[in-house]
Amino acid sequence: AGVLMLHMRSNDWMGRLGGDEFAIFLDHTGLDEALHIAERLRRALSASTFAWDGKRFNVTCSIGIARISGEQVDASDVLRSADRACYQAKEDGRNCIRVYRESDQLMSRRRDDLAWVAEIREAIVEGRIVLHAQRIEALHGPATLSYEILVRLVDAQGVVYPPDRFLPAAERFGEAVSIDRLVIAMALRQLDDHPAHLQALDLCHLNISAQSIANPDFCSHVVNLLDITRVPPAKLCFELTETAAIGNMTRAREFIDEMRRRGCKIALDDFGSGMASFAYLKTLPVDVLKIDGVFIRDLANNAVDPVLVRSMCEVARSLGKITVAEWVEDRALIDRLHELGVDQAQGYGIHEPCALDELIAATTTHKAAENF
Structure with missing residues (x-):
């Protein structure tokens, strides 16, 4: 503050x-003069040091x-x-x-991202974050009930948004940890509330962001959630992307080791x-390798992808790991x-992903019919 004050004009505030x-x-002050003043302040701060x-x-x-x-x-x-201009400078x-210009695409994206951050925060407070699920089908052996939890945001008008609309902004502005914590707590609560569904469940996959992996308190938070739930850890699989894991290998390994020690499974996504x-x-x-969809979507149209997929499966089988093909758009x-x-x-x-409530209701009804 002292350095800035020394280089400001008398009529500035x-x-x-x-x-x-x-x-x-x-x-x-015109824009050119403002840029000149800003550069003077920037240089003054860059030339300053403090001792501690x-x-x-x-x-x-x-x-x-x-x-x-x-x-x-x-x-x-x-x-x-x-x-917004300051964040662009960062x-x-x-x-x-950086100067804010309404027509600048990067500034426009920043404006949209900040709007999403505000919407995310309100949605968390108002209970407008909802859970969907997508089933995972076994290709060998008996049919099992497994699915991945997917997050959705419902705005004040009731419009449902998929994760690719708001998660990039959440990750850019530090809200991904809050979403991960909420999603895990909501999923555990719903599973806990439906024992018949929980009994039929083989594995529930939960995504963990790179931001959460890097957070020093996240692992202990998940451990606390596991301690207060009746959901068997063996029915949970935490999914980490390769990028998230290598971005903070030490914390990723700590999280993986602790979750596996508890009995949970770990999947390497993408x-x-x-x-x-x-x-x-x-x-x-x-425990699980989820093969990136880029190798799956054109599997029938080229000779390279099948070779790569087969090699991944052979390596996984040799190491005792399960493989899941993603982006299977055609049966x-x-x-x-x-x-x-x-x-x-x-x-x-x-x-096709559906509300977790719907999937729980459908599988519970089916299980009851089987028993009858």
Whole structure:
């Protein structure tokens, strides 16, 4: 704050928004002059250091500039625009300046992302995060009841949004951990409330984001949830993407080891999409390999994908792991997948996702009819 004040004009105004965020109002200033002032502030901070506990630290800043036009009369709108530009500066490498422009595609995406973050937070508070499920079909042996939990967001008007609409914003702005915690708690509660369905269930798959894996408190939070539920851990499978696992290998291994010690299973999602997928099987003790859909969707149209899928299955079988083919959009692929050695299949050709409540009701009714 002191450094900034030294390099501001007498008619400028500065206030601390919170944390390390400051707002500066440049009175009667054109864009070119604002950029010149911002660069002066950036250089001043970059040249400054502070001492703490016998060490010296450098300081840098990201600056976002928003013009105040005659149409903008709401201070909150002005701050939001500057905030979007500031986040863009951070994404572009930090220690730089960006100007908010309504027509800029990156700024537009930032605006949309921030709107989604606000919607996500409201949806969590108002109970508008709902669970869907997609069945996973066994290709060998007797039929089993397994499915993956999928999250949906319902807006205030009742429109249901799939995860690809809001999860990218959640991951970009740190809300993925909140969603993961809520989804796991909701799924365990629903399974706990339906013992007949739980008895018939073979495996419930739950996705874990890279953000959650990196969070130091997430593992203990899941352990606490497992301690207070009657759901047998052996009926749960936590899915981690290869990207999430290698992004924080130490925490990923800690999470995997603790969940497996409890009796849960671990699946490596999108397997084969990374450059070193097979190498990670040496360090990540997973139980299930979910073969990335890029190898499945064109399986019948080229000679390469079948070879790759067969090799994945042979490696998995040698290591005692189960394989699941993702993105199975056509049941005509079932015989080919069976021939290649795939153990299970998942996709719209197998089952179109439905509300978890509906799946529980349907399987419970079917089980009761069988017993009768």
